[in-house]
Amino acid sequence: MDCQTSKEYISQFLDNELPQELLQPLFRHLADCGECRTFFVHTKSIHDSVKKLEYVPVPESLDQKFAVLGMEEKKVSVLFKNNFVSIPTAILSVIFAFMISILIFFSLDASTSPSAFSSINQQALGAFSYSMMQQPIHLQ
Amino acid sequence: MNTTSLSDEELVSQFRNGHLNGGSLLYSRYKNAIYSFCLRMLADSESAKDATQETFLKMMTKIQSLEKGMAFKSWLFSVARNEVLMVVRRGKIISMEKYDDENTIFDQSTPLSITIQSEIHDKLAEAIRRLKPAYREAYMLREIEGLTYEEIAQVTESSVSAVKSKLFKSRAALNEMLAPYM
Numbered sequence: 047m048d049c050q051t052s053k054e055y056i057s058q059f060l061d062n063e064l065p066q067e068l069l070q071p072l073f074r075h076l077a078d079c080g081e082c083r084t085f086f087v088h089t090k091s092i093h094d095s096v097k098k099l100e101y102v103p104v105p106e107s108l109d110q111k112f113a114v115l116g117m118e119e120k121k122v123s124v125l126f127k128n129n130f131v132s133i134p135t136a137i138l139s140v141i142f143a144f145m146i147s148i149l150i151f152f153s154l155d156a157s158t159s160p161s162a163f164s165s166i167n168q169q170a171l172g173a174f175s176y177s178m179m180q181q182p183i184h185l186q
Numbered sequence: 187m188n189t190t191s192l193s194d195e196e197l198v199s200q201f202r203n204g205h206l207n208g209g210s211l212l213y214s215r216y217k218n219a220i221y222s223f224c225l226r227m228l229a230d231s232e233s234a235k236d237a238t239q240e241t242f243l244k245m246m247t248k249i250q251s252l253e254k255g256m257a258f259k260s261w262l263f264s265v266a267r268n269e270v271l272m273v274v275r276r277g278k279i280i281s282m283e284k285y286d287d288e289n290t291i292f293d294q295s296t297p298l299s300i301t302i303q304s305e306i307h308d309k310l311a312e313a314i315r316r317l318k319p320a321y322r323e324a325y326m327l328r329e330i331e332g333l334t335y336e337e338i339a340q341v342t343e344s345s346v347s348a349v350k351s352k353l354f355k356s357r358a359a360l361n362e363m364l365a366p367y368m
Binding site: 053054056057058060061063085088089091092093095096097098099101102103104105107108109111112 | 213217218221235306329358360361
């Protein structure tokens with residue numbers, strides 16, 4: 047066996063792809079050839095070191111773009127976690143809903159005389175406002 | 187059921203049937219591997235990010251084209267490789283002539299001792315980066331991703347004997363580059 051063939055076999059040996067019947071001729075050559083032994087030791091050392099190379103983590107911005115993939119299984123709870131609805135947007139939505147309810151209340155109040163109907167509206171507004179306050183705001 | 191223990195094939199099947207969580211788990215499983223592959227091929231973080239993004243967008247839209255019998259990992263890396271080549275064609279990162287150049291295995295213009303002065307892993311990563319792209323991709327797919335010769339041949343659209351040859355030449359070149367540090 048010449049050194050070129052021996053080095054090619056070493057490469058395949060490290061990949062566990064060298065046929066069984068070629069193992070003995072390879073190691074017989076290695077026993078006699080210092081150059082190929084050095085090649086084997088160095089290549090094996092590099093081969094072992096490469097396995098310890100770590101992956102470079104993907105940038106966070108890319109993670110955020112693909113976060114949408116997880117929505118189906120996690121349903122609504124994932125909305126806040128993945129920033130699909132930002133916290134300021136959530137707060138503004140609550141304030142907006144509150145203001146709309148005030149406007150509805152006053153428009154109804156102006157169109158009807160003070161009566162039991164108005165107090166019912168006030169009670170409804172109170173209950174609605176209370177329920178709005180109970181809406182959880184998920185902070186990160 | 188612990189979904190993280192599901193095989194690629196099971197997740198692909200889920201994803202094909204409209205369960206987005208299958209796609210999400212495949213993304214989580216391979217995002218760093220694909221990004222690292224693209225980064226090591228392109229040596230440019232923005233281009234690598236773009237190629238990674240395109241790879242997973244293709245995964246989402248073209249998963250139906252994954253043929254039965256082909257491993258998802260090989261398919262995903264072949265998509266990533268195509269995206270790397272698209273970046274090369276668009277962005278002049280590496281010329282195509284150099285990509286397929288069979289005459290040289292690694293870039294001999296910059297001595298390793300000048301470009302690298304840190305730990306052995308940095309030296310190794312730099313030496314891999316200096317391999318010519320066609321050798322680098324075969325080497326990474328084998329050593330880092332653990333693909334078989336057949337799978338690498340599928341991904342790189344070449345033959346098994348060409349893969350064997352590229353791996354041997356890559357190893358010989360890395361030996362040569364790293365000899366002063368061993």
